[in-house]
Each structure stands twice: as structure tokens, then as C-alpha cells.
Amino acid sequence: MDxxxxxxxxxxxxxxxxxxxxxxxxxxxxxxRGGHAHKSLKQVMFVxxxxxxxxxxxxxxxxIVTLDKPDLGVFIDVLSWREFYNFSDxxxxxxxxxxxxxxxxxxxxxxxxxxxxxxxx
Ligand code: T46
Numbered sequence: 001m002d003x004x005x006x007x008x009x010x011x012x013x014x015x016x017x018x019x020x021x022x023x024x025x026x027x028x029x030x031x032x033r034g035g036h037a038h039k040s041l042k043q044v045m046f047v048x049x050x051x052x053x054x055x056x057x058x059x060x061x062x063x064i065v066t067l068d069k070p071d072l073g074v075f076i077d078v079l080s081w082r083e084f085y086n087f088s089d090x091x092x093x094x095x096x097x098x099x100x101x102x103x104x105x106x107x108x109x110x111x112x113x114x115x116x117x118x119x120x121x
Contacts, residue, residue, distance in 0.1 A: 016098040024093040034082040037107040042098040050091030057081040059117040
């Protein structure tokens with residue numbers, strides 16, 4: 001058999017019921033996306049074409065990961081401040097989300113995020 005086949009199953013390999021799938025493409029090389037956290041939303045994110053760097057801050061600390069393989073997924077838990085940058089040409093990001101879109105679930109203020117993770121320590 002030629003090529004690869006990756007499989008994701010809701011509530012099995014993905015650790016929650018998937019309520020929403022979205023994808024991001026056409027980003028410019030110097031784009032920075034994210035810059036927020038979520039109160040209740042959990043996500044698993046793949047870069048299925050191209051690459052980018054993901055910086056995640058949680059109450060445990062800061063981690064940076066390069067997503068450059070279509071079978072490399074990252075689980076993003078609640079209260080994780082995320083930033084995406086260093087997009088390659090033709091980067092395609094695919095995200096599986098535990099909740100429907102809800103703007104009130106966003107924490108877009110970094111100081112508020114820091115307070116929230118302080119509360120959860
Ligand atoms: C994350 C990264 C990877 C919707 O209408 N529905 C949706 O499901 C989403 C995700 C966004 N939108 C609207 C809301 C904003 O007006 O699209 C616009 C851009 O959304 P946002 O600022 O959330 O885009 P990103 O790329 O900064 O962040 C999104 C997710 O919110 C975030 O959780 O991990 O993609």
C-alpha cells in the first residue's frame with residue numbers, strides 16, 4: 001500500500017466528543033494567530049500540510065513545539081494561552097474542538113489569563 005492513512009475517532013483517539021472541526025489556510029509567513037486562551041474548550045490540532053511553531057502557556061509553564069508532520073497532533077487543554085507563528089507557505093491547520101463556537105469562552109486579555117491560572121494553581 002502506498003502513502004499513509006491517519007485515523008481520528010471521537011472520544012477514542014481524540015479525548016473528547018468532537019463538536020466542531022475547522023481549518024486555517026492561506027496564512028502569510030509573518031502571521032501570528034491565537035493570542036488567547038479558552039475557559040472550557042479543549043482542542044486537538046494538526047498541521048496537515050506545511051509547518052508552524054506553537055507556543056503554549058499553562059499553569060505548568062511555557063512550551064514551544066514545531067508542528068511539521070501531518071500525523072503529529074497536539075492536545076490543547078482549557079486555560080492554555082496559545083500563539084501560532086512561523087507559518088510555512090501552504091500551511092494547513094486542522095482543529096478538532098470539544099465545543100461549538102462561543103465567543104464568551106475566549107480569554108483575550110493576557111492579564112486576565114494570568115489571574116485565571118493563578119486561581120487554578
Ligand atoms: C485556536 C486556533 C488554532 C468563528 O466564527 N468560528 C470558529 O469556529 C472559529 C475558530 C472562529 N470564528 C471567527 C471568530 C473570529 O472573528 O473567526 C475569526 C477568527 O477566529 P480566532 O480569533 O479564534 O482565530 P485564531 O486563528 O486566532 O484562533 C483559532 C481558535 O480560536 C483557537 O482556539 O487554537 O484557531
